[in-house]
Amino acid sequence: xxxxxxxxxxxxxxxxxxxxxxxxxxxxxxxxxxxxxxxxxxxxxxxxxxxxxxxxxxxxxxxxxxxxxxxxxxxxxxxxxxxxxxxxxxxxxxxxxxxxxxxxxxxxxxxxxxxxxxxxxxxxxxxxxxxxxxxxxxxxxxxxxxxxxxxxxxxxxxxxxxxxxxxxxxxxxxxxxxxxxxxxxxxxxxxxxxxxxxxxxxxxxxxxxxxxxxxxxxxxxxxxxxxxxxxxxxxxxxxxxxxxxxxxxxxxxxxxxxxxxxxxxxxxxxxxxxxxxxxxxxxxxxxxxxxxxxxxxxxxxxxxxxxxxxxxxxxxxxxxxxxxxxxxxxxxxxxxxxxxxxxxxxxxxxxxxxxxxxxxxxxxxxxxxxxxxxxxxxxxxxxxxxxxxxxxxxxxxxxxxxxxxxxxxxxxxxxxxxxxxxxxxxxxxxxxxxxxxxxxxxxxxxxxxxxxxxxxxxxxxxxxxxxxxxxxxxxxxxxxxxxxxxxxxxxxxxxxxxxxxxxxxxxxxxxxxxxxxxxxxxxxxxxxxxxxxxxxxxxxxxxxxxxxxxxxxxxxxxxxxxxxxxxxxxxxxxxxxxxxxxxxxxxxxxxxxxxxxxxxxxxxxxxxxxxxxxxxxxxxxxxxxxxxxxxxxxxxxxxxxxxxxxxxxxxxxxxxxxxxxxxxxxxxxxxxxxxxxxxxxxxxxx
Amino acid sequence: xxxxxxxxxxxxxxxxxxxxxxxxxxxxxxxxxxxxxxxxxxxxxxxxxxxxxxxxxxxxxxxxxxxxxxxxxxxxxxxxxxxxxxxxxxxxxxxxxxxxxxxxxxxxxxxxxxxxxxxxxxxxxxxxxxxxxxxxxxxxxxxxxxxxxxxxxxxxxxxxxxxxxxxxxxxxxxxxxxxxxxxxxxxxxxxxxxxxxxxxxxxxxxxx
Numbered sequence: 001x002x003x004x005x006x007x008x009x010x011x012x013x014x015x016x017x018x019x020x021x022x023x024x025x026x027x028x029x030x031x032x033x034x035x036x037x038x039x040x041x042x043x044x045x046x047x048x049x050x051x052x053x054x055x056x057x058x059x060x061x062x063x064x065x066x067x068x069x070x071x072x073x074x075x076x077x078x079x080x081x082x083x084x085x086x087x088x089x090x091x092x093x094x095x096x097x098x099x100x101x102x103x104x105x106x107x108x109x110x111x112x113x114x115x116x117x118x119x120x121x122x123x124x125x126x127x128x129x130x131x132x133x134x135x136x137x138x139x140x141x142x143x144x145x146x147x148x149x150x151x152x153x154x155x156x157x158x159x160x161x162x163x164x165x166x167x168x169x170x171x172x173x174x175x176x177x178x179x180x181x182x183x184x185x186x187x188x189x190x191x192x193x194x195x196x197x198x199x200x201x202x203x204x205x206x207x208x209x210x211x212x213x214x215x216x217x218x219x220x221x222x223x224x225x226x227x228x229x230x231x232x233x234x235x236x237x238x239x240x241x242x243x244x245x246x247x248x249x250x251x252x253x254x255x256x257x258x259x260x261x262x263x264x265x266x267x268x269x270x271x272x273x274x275x276x277x278x279x280x281x282x283x284x285x286x287x288x289x290x291x292x293x294x295x296x297x298x299x300x301x302x303x304x305x306x307x308x309x310x311x312x313x314x315x316x317x318x319x320x321x322x323x324x325x326x327x328x329x330x331x332x333x334x335x336x337x338x339x340x341x342x343x344x345x346x347x348x349x350x351x352x353x354x355x356x357x358x359x360x361x362x363x364x365x366x367x368x369x370x371x372x373x374x375x376x377x378x379x380x381x382x383x384x385x386x387x388x389x390x391x392x393x394x395x396x397x398x399x400x401x402x403x404x405x406x407x408x409x410x411x412x413x414x415x416x417x418x419x420x421x422x423x424x425x426x427x428x429x430x431x432x433x434x435x436x437x438x439x440x441x442x443x444x445x446x447x448x449x450x451x452x453x454x455x456x457x458x459x460x461x462x463x464x465x466x467x468x469x470x471x472x473x474x475x476x477x478x479x480x481x482x483x484x485x486x487x488x489x490x491x492x493x494x495x496x497x498x499x500x501x502x503x504x505x506x507x508x509x510x511x512x513x514x515x516x517x518x519x520x521x522x523x524x525x526x527x528x529x530x531x532x533x534x535x536x537x538x539x540x541x542x543x544x545x546x547x548x549x550x551x552x553x554x555x556x557x558x559x560x561x562x563x564x565x566x567x568x569x570x571x572x573x574x575x576x577x578x579x580x581x582x583x584x585x586x587x588x589x590x591x592x593x594x595x596x597x598x599x600x601x602x603x604x605x606x607x608x609x610x611x612x613x614x615x616x617x618x619x620x621x622x623x624x625x626x627x628x629x630x631x632x633x634x635x636x637x638x639x640x641x642x643x644x645x646x647x648x649x650x651x652x653x654x655x656x657x658x659x660x661x662x663x664x665x666x667x668x669x670x671x672x673x674x675x676x677x678x679x680x681x682x683x684x685x686x
Numbered sequence: 687x688x689x690x691x692x693x694x695x696x697x698x699x700x701x702x703x704x705x706x707x708x709x710x711x712x713x714x715x716x717x718x719x720x721x722x723x724x725x726x727x728x729x730x731x732x733x734x735x736x737x738x739x740x741x742x743x744x745x746x747x748x749x750x751x752x753x754x755x756x757x758x759x760x761x762x763x764x765x766x767x768x769x770x771x772x773x774x775x776x777x778x779x780x781x782x783x784x785x786x787x788x789x790x791x792x793x794x795x796x797x798x799x800x801x802x803x804x805x806x807x808x809x810x811x812x813x814x815x816x817x818x819x820x821x822x823x824x825x826x827x828x829x830x831x832x833x834x835x836x837x838x839x840x841x842x843x844x845x846x847x848x849x850x851x852x853x854x855x856x857x858x859x860x861x862x863x864x865x866x867x868x869x870x871x872x873x874x875x876x877x878x879x880x881x882x883x884x885x886x887x888x889x890x891x892x893x894x
Contacts, residue, residue: 317722467727
């Protein structure tokens, strides 16, 4: 039976057929007592003396955990899982819940036993995954790691010093999780269903066959790099990474090894500092949640609870860790964790509360980090990386969409014509009818619209692209692509989201301009001549654009379609965008929008919007966090905003001009009027 | 209207989070239902060719929106140019029913429709497949609401079991087409100031 055979040998390549998927059906299995609890293991602490996380239990009763009441999630490695009953599972192999490389590996996953105390179970299956071949040294596994999940992966290219002790423990049968209902083959290494509306399982498997080899190669490169810096890769809980450098940036861009991802994000985002300064915050929030649960009028007092509740099962319905069916129809620990993180956040930051899309952020974080860290990463994402984006008035989204539109206008003129069609070419009045009603239609505006009305009357396509930013592409792009973007987001900063957005639009250009429009489009890419006739109905263009922007990203299965074809290409001008430029652009858009908001709203938006407006914003934010903690950071920021606003007013006379991008002008065939204006702006700024 | 190649009908679905807007859209457009829809962020849209009264063909753009209140501020641009607005509540959720009126008001504020009194709304009470014990909004209350909103059409639907979805969307298409033609007739009156900014826009547009 082909299926059975390939399930056993996951070296898909040798099978001559499709690469079989990693197996990762979670199964909760009591941890063997033979696994030492390393809660107080000094040898490990010596290694990471500076890391208080390792000694400190996340939650009060995590100290109660003993090895025997912990659980491990075991994959289903039964050759015929569909027919198999739970009792047939887990006999001989203990494969990973996530098999990071999909080759012939043994891996494991551990998680806290859930019947210990439901509230404090910070179940986090996929985080902190170890690569057994390189890393696992049982003595060095901190207690924390065992509370969380472990997945040992034998990387076949690196399996010399395999310490098998850990995964040779006898694995009891699963007491709880019915895995027979699932066919593991249908899911990827994180538990997501491979097949989507846009990608077939076969397409996935064909692609994965190549990509997992790529992942293996990258992992080896990473190990070499880490060794150069004397950073251990033997310890599964890699907590330190090399100092930032062009080389490291390149490595990050080519993908952080999946099992290190959670820790790498945490490290690059500087989450530890935030946690160290607020060690009791999350536990206190959890106590508060407990209290709220007892209130009879909780839903009127905390309206976010209801919305959160409704989104829990609408976050990753396609992921096995979030499905009731995987857990004998009981609520998955993942869902419980997601609920706690989101409710805790809504109590922590009342200015944001709960905003839909944060469920996707928290959900993905929980697959890679424990609950408390996921919480703090959510705090960082919503304050440092996406300031104001999730606030009640969503002004941060509007600002970022304004910035994106400026970038499209600047770098992707062919697409811009679809986003904001030129007016004079629209000779057919009846066709114009709805367009006029539906939105602002500037006159060939990429160089004729000094007022940039589109910044406060955002084009419809931004309703789609807004979701790219709000959820940082979770659910927008296939998961492996999303993860590569998150790697760069935490390493490079939020400008990377703009780069990727432009990259996606550029990739979709072909589809958009396919055939019929090509003639009509040449005119403005050359010289901005607006008198040529536009051949199609703008209303249909709008629809087409939205449709493509909505569905195109979902088809990008291979991360390197974006990274190698776009991000790594120096000649693509928008790759010059950096954090400084985006922050400057955000500031410009904020100013423009404020001028058009009625006074009362203006005040409101000021207090709601925390924009990173200094050039090194992201770094300086972290240092502020270091000094004064997050809450005071907000205060500082809003003070800064007010000061900024004053100076904006003084400057407002000169602000009706367009935005000038720093470097790109020379490489784009722009009309000279724009160049001139940009020069004016520059000389004023200088 | 003769110059129009085909009619494009823009339909916006509004309602609280989780009432089944996405499910209704997919049921109507693809005749499919899944338990696995994710929460909608921003908006999605699908199109479907519709045949109205067996002689008129149009393309219906169905816009599915995010249900959380704060997303309304994003959706403003999309309300404009709508030909019909579908208001959805969940028959098992009183609050979603109580919010219908504010969804309608919000729509009218932002959609900038030519005559709010006659603009077509359609009210859908979704999830009627649910157990009777779970249903908390009475049909009578729904009929009263529909009457108070200007006798707008009301349908009790189930996206899950496909009850009444096609019927409802037939009515939606009909209302939208009617509105679309009214709008086109009123085009000259509609020529608003937003356009004027553009009309005087020329090569010397730099104001400084």
